[in-house]
Amino acid sequence: MDKSSINVLNKRNVLNYIRRNGASGRAEIARNLGLSVPTVMNISQAFIDLGTIREVGLGESSGGKPPMLFDMIPDAYCSVGVDIGATKITAIVADCNATVIYKKIYASKRGLSKSVILEYVTDIINETINNSPADEKKIMGIGIGMPGLIDARSGEVLFSPDFGLENMHIIAAIERRFGKKTMIENVTQAIAVGEKYYGICKDTENFLCVGLGYGIGSAIVTNGRLYKGHRGFAGELGHIVMDRNGPRCDCGGYGCLEAISSGNAIAKCAKERAGRGERTSILELAGNVDDIEAKTVFDAAKAGDAVAVSIVENAIEYLGIAIAGMITMLDLEFIVMSGGITHAGKFLTDRLENYVERHKMRYSGQDAKIVISKFGSDAAAIGAASLILNRWVECGGNPKAL
Ligand SMILES: [Zn+2]
Structure with missing residues (x-):
């Protein structure tokens, strides 16, 4: 590797360390990354000059000077994130964190x-950039997530069943x-x-993300890599x-x-059963058959409605x-x-844990945990924005290199 590639790699590692650990001292960073303290001093000074990091106060002393x-x-740079979902499109601007x-x-x-969809998405991005509190110059790029088979390199949606595209x-x-810079990736x-x-x-290297909405998608991370x-x-x-x-x-x-298990499938199944005249409170909750959504079915199941319980189970x-x-x-x-x-x-999650326990091989995944994303309904839009944010870290914190 030549000198400038090593410099970019070191910058990437320092920025990644701060992203992961929050406020950190130079000696700590140098020790953990196997770099010399002068190297970390040079890099941190360059990031301070760029307005990427700042001093935030003294840490705890480990003997000598604190x-x-x-x-x-946080607002050094930001990214637009667009989650193009089958039931709604969420557009956000996210900061460096x-x-x-x-x-x-x-x-x-x-x-x-x-062409109609592309024009609509372009208008949404335009409005997002214009209405964002961030200065347009600080918006490094645009990340897009969409369900289906996506060729991230060529930026082409090959097949999206949810959209029939x-x-x-x-x-x-x-x-x-x-x-x-614009990036697109399968939403999950x-x-x-x-x-x-x-x-x-x-802090985990081996996990599965499951997107459970109108459709179902997943993404696999093994040994820390997608x-x-x-x-x-x-x-x-x-x-x-x-x-x-099974159903089509x-x-x-x-x-x-x-x-069978998506929001669309759950709603469809409830519509059929309510439409056939089965006794269920799903219909009262929704008002009429066409307005039944997966959420209505879950609400009825939580209240103990037998038809709803059988559908969601x-x-x-x-x-x-x-x-x-x-x-x-x-x-x-x-x-x-x-x-x-x-x-x-x-x-x-309680029911899912039970079924997973029942159907997985004994001794496998003994400490596997099923959790709901802390990002809530923004997980996909934040994921889309993080395509750009992560690329920025990978490029050693240089927004021009994206
Ligand atoms: Zn299918």
Whole structure:
């Protein structure tokens, strides 16, 4: 490696250390990264000059003089994050720590032409940049998360069953319009990046993110790295066939997990049963059959409605079987759940834990934990923004190198 590559790598490691550990002293950083104190002094001074980090006070002495601590300046830079979901689009601006400083939710547009969707997303990004409290110059780039098979390198959505879209190019037009680095990733893979570097999974190397909303997606992190597979499409948990005679899925197959356990599937099943005249309070809660949503079914199940209980128990059991299989396969430490269905909270996780326990191999995943993302319904938008934030750290804190 030449001198300048080593310098970028050292900067990346120092910034990554501060991102991970918060306020830190130079000697501590040098010791933990195996760098010399003068090297860390030079790097920290360069970041102070750039306005990326600042002195935040003295730390505890370990014998001698107490060390000066440095921490990230949260609003040094920020990123736009757009979660293009099947039921809603969430646009945010997140600061360097992935804290949301601006947010607006828009209606989603399914079943429309590629050009209409692209124009809509471009308008949303424009409004987000204009309304954000951050100075436009500080917005380093735009991250986008979308369900489906996404070629992150070419910026193409190859196939998104939720949207009924194939071969849609997104990145080039947005980069041209805004003149900012733009990245797109499968939404659950983006969530995994957010959880690994800014969320609940900072200290775990082997975990699975499960997005449980209108559809179902997942992303696998093994040995601390996102597992992308041969072409970048790994993690399509929602389209594993669970029942060869099961209901039709948006992808064209039958009996996929998504066709049984997703929010869309739960709502569909309740609509059918209420429509057939089965006695259930789901209908009263929703008002009429067409307005039944997964949330209505969970609310009715929590109140003890027998039809609702049977629908959600069936959905959660199949999800549990799929997750148990992943734990048995991958020896995971954490399963992080996000997406609309996680509003069901402990009602969901308690049942899921039971089914996972029942269906996983004995002794495997003994200490595996199922948790709900602390980012709540913002997990996907924060994940999208963190694509850019993480790239910035990887580039040694140089926004021009993105
Ligand atoms: Zn499918």
